[in-house]
Amino acid sequence: MENLQPKKIEDSAAETIQLVLAEHLNGYDRLFGGQLVAWIDILAGVVARRHAGKNVTTACIDNLRFRKAAHANDIVVMRGRLTHVGRTSMEVRVDTYIEDITGLREQINTAYLVLVALDENEQPSPVPPLILETEEDKIAWEAAERRQELRRQRRIEQF
Numbered sequence: 001m002e003n004l005q006p007k008k009i010e011d012s013a014a015e016t017i018q019l020v021l022a023e024h025l026n027g028y029d030r031l032f033g034g035q036l037v038a039w040i041d042i043l044a045g046v047v048a049r050r051h052a053g054k055n056v057t058t059a060c061i062d063n064l065r066f067r068k069a070a071h072a073n074d075i076v077v078m079r080g081r082l083t084h085v086g087r088t089s090m091e092v093r094v095d096t097y098i099e100d101i102t103g104l105r106e107q108i109n110t111a112y113l114v115l116v117a118l119d120e121n122e123q124p125s126p127v128p129p130l131i132l133e134t135e136e137d138k139i140a141w142e143a144a145e146r147r148q149e150l151r152r153q154r155r156i157e158q159f
């Protein structure tokens with residue numbers, strides 16, 4: 001029988017930093033949105049893989065809101081943490097900030113991704129339960145449940 005001990009959100013939470021270089025810019029000298037999505041996807045994959053202890057794949061990316069542009073030489077900080085787990089799926093919230101020279105951070109993006117744990121046959125595989133420790137964790141979980149229900153309805157409508 002597989003060991004699926006509950007895990008805390010902090011056990012898998014992760015932060016990553018990128019420096020915006022010339023190769024990351026679009027034709028308007030701003031950070032290319034697709035590059036940011038790639039960084040966000042990698043970070044969410046790390047968070048989900050840590051929680052699941054298995055390989056994971058991205059099922060969907062949504063609520064990807066670009067509030068502000070990033071430019072060359074900006075430090076981009078991304079923080080990812082689990083907001084919800086189902087039987088085999090996990091929702092990760094990734095907040096992205098620009099950090100200035102004084103260390104002050106301004107948020108530029110929020111994204112929610114759903115990742116699914118896979119077994120050795122690349123089929124969805126169960127993940128450990130999530131321990132919710134704070135009132136914020138519980139509010140985030142309930143909001144994630146509503147998003148997951150909306151995604152389920154969207155899938156039914158699309159196929």
Ligand SMILES: CC(C)(COP(=O)(O)OP(=O)(O)OC[C@H]1O[C@@H](n2cnc3c(N)ncnc32)[C@H](O)[C@@H]1OP(=O)(O)O)[C@@H](O)C(=O)NCCC(=O)NCCS
Nearest residue numbers: 057058059060085086087088089090114116123124151155
């Ligand atoms: C994601 C994938 C593994 C799901 O497989 P599936 O056969 O549809 O699996 P199921 O219907 O049993 O769903 C498994 C879980 O994923 C969730 N899920 C599946 N598609 C989803 C979507 N589009 N959005 C949110 N959750 C989704 C289900 O709700 C379910 O969650 P639960 O186990 O926590 O209840 C499969 O669709 C896949 O491999 N897609 C390609 C992923 C990929 O290649 N990503 C890289 C980007 S190119």
